[in-house]
Amino acid sequence: MNNNDTSEPKGGCTAMPLLRVATGLYRSGGFSVIELMIAMAIGAIMMIALTNLLIDNKTAYVREDQFARLQEGARISALLTSRHLRSNRSLGCRSLGMTTLEGRLTVKACKLIDTPDDGACDDAGWSSRDNLISLDRALGYDGANNLNEPDNLSDLPSAAAGDIAARWLRGDIVVTWGVDDDGISLTASLPEPIGESGGFQGTGALSVAPVPSALGNVGRLALITDCVNADLVEISGPNGLAAGDTSIQHVAESSAGGTVNASDGLSSAYNWSAPEDQPLVPGPVYRATVYPFSYDAYYICCVDTEDRALQTDDDIDNCRNGDTDRYRPSLCVWSMENSNASNQALITDIADMRVTYTGDTDSDNELDFFADDTDPIPTATWVSGEKAWSGVRSAEIELLVSTGNNHVTRMAKAPAKASWPPGNGSVVSDTLGAGLTADTRLYERFVTTVAMRARTPWYLP
16 A cells, blocks of 8 residues: 555545544543532532522421411401400490499499309498499509509409419400490390389399390390490309290399399389389380390410410419420400300410500590500509599500511510610510510511590590
C-alpha cells in the first residue's frame, strides 16, 4: 500500500474511533464522579427547599387552623355573654327599674333568697325584701380583688358565691339575670283567687298550652307578669316535661318534697278583673305571660381537657404551673337554669376577661362614666364604690383568647400588650392578660360592647 494513499479504507470505515480511543477522548456512556457529586448536591438542595416548603405550608395550615378556632371561640363566647347581658334586668314587658319604682315585683324563689343552711326558705326577712334582684345588686366583680373568697361575691346567692370562689382562675366576673326568651300566655285564670286573708292568693298551677321546654323542669325559674305585677318563682312540678303538659306548678314544695318557694301564693290573681258593679270574675282577656328567667355568672376557670372536669381550690394552679397542654383556661358559667344549679365549662382557651362599664351616676338620664375612661377606670370595684350599679347602661367585655396548641408562633411572647387599655403605654395590673407568662401560643384580644336594653332611656320609667 502506498503510504501517501489518503483514500478511505475499504468498507467505508474511518480511523477516527481508533484515534479517540488511543488518545482517551472517547467515552462509551455514564457520568463521571464529579458530575455525580454535582448532581447529588443539586438534588440535596432541591430536597431541602421542598422540605422547607412543606414545613412552611404545614406551619401556615396549623397556624390558620388554630387562628380560625381562636376566632370561633371568641365569637361564641361573645354571643353567649352578650345574649344574657343584653337582657339584664328585663322582666318581659317591663324593666326591673319600673317594677322597683312601683313595688310590683315579688321574688319567692328560695334560690334567690339568702336562707339558713337547712334550706327551709324561712328567712324571717324575706317578705320585707321583695326585690331581691334590685337595681343596686352588682352586675360584676373585679378580678383585681381576691375572688377566691366567697365573701367578696356578696351579692350572689350563697351557693353561687361558694362554687365560683372555688373555681375562679383570673379576670373579672359578669353577672346577668332577666327574661331572655319568648314568653307563653296563660290560657286560664288562676284557681282560688281569694285567699283566707281576703287577698289575692293564686296557687297551684299556671295553665299554659303547651309548656315550653325552657319551663319544663322542676327547679327552673319562671317569671309571671301582666305588665302591672310580677312574681318570680321556682317551678315545683311536674318533674319532667311530657307531651301534652299544660300546666306549671308554683307551690312552696316541689313534687319531691323540697322547699322551693317562700309561699304557695302569688301576689296577684292573674287574669282576673274586678269591675266596680260586679264581683270578681275571670277577665275576658288573658294578658298574663310566663317567661323563662335566667340567672347566670360568667367567669374564667381551669379545665382538665382529658375529662372536662373543672379544677377547684388548689387544683386550679394546674393552669398556671402544670401541664399547660392538658389544663386550659376556659369561659365558665354558673347557672340557675336547672334544679342542680352548677358550674359548666363553655369555651376552652379563653385566657382572661376584663369588663368596664358605661352609665349614669346621678339618675338624670345623662351618661357620666364610660367604659373606656382611664381616670377613673369604671371597673366593678369603682362602680360598687360609687353605688352606681342602678345607673349602668352598658358593659364592654374584653376577652383574651389563645390557641389550644403551643408552638404556633416562632418566638415566646407575653400575651398582654402595652397598647391595650388602660392605654398608658405599659402593661399594668388592669391590662387584659397582665401577669400571664410568655409562651409560643397565639393570643388575640376581642372586644364587644353590650347595651342593656332594660336600662336604655326609651325603656326607663
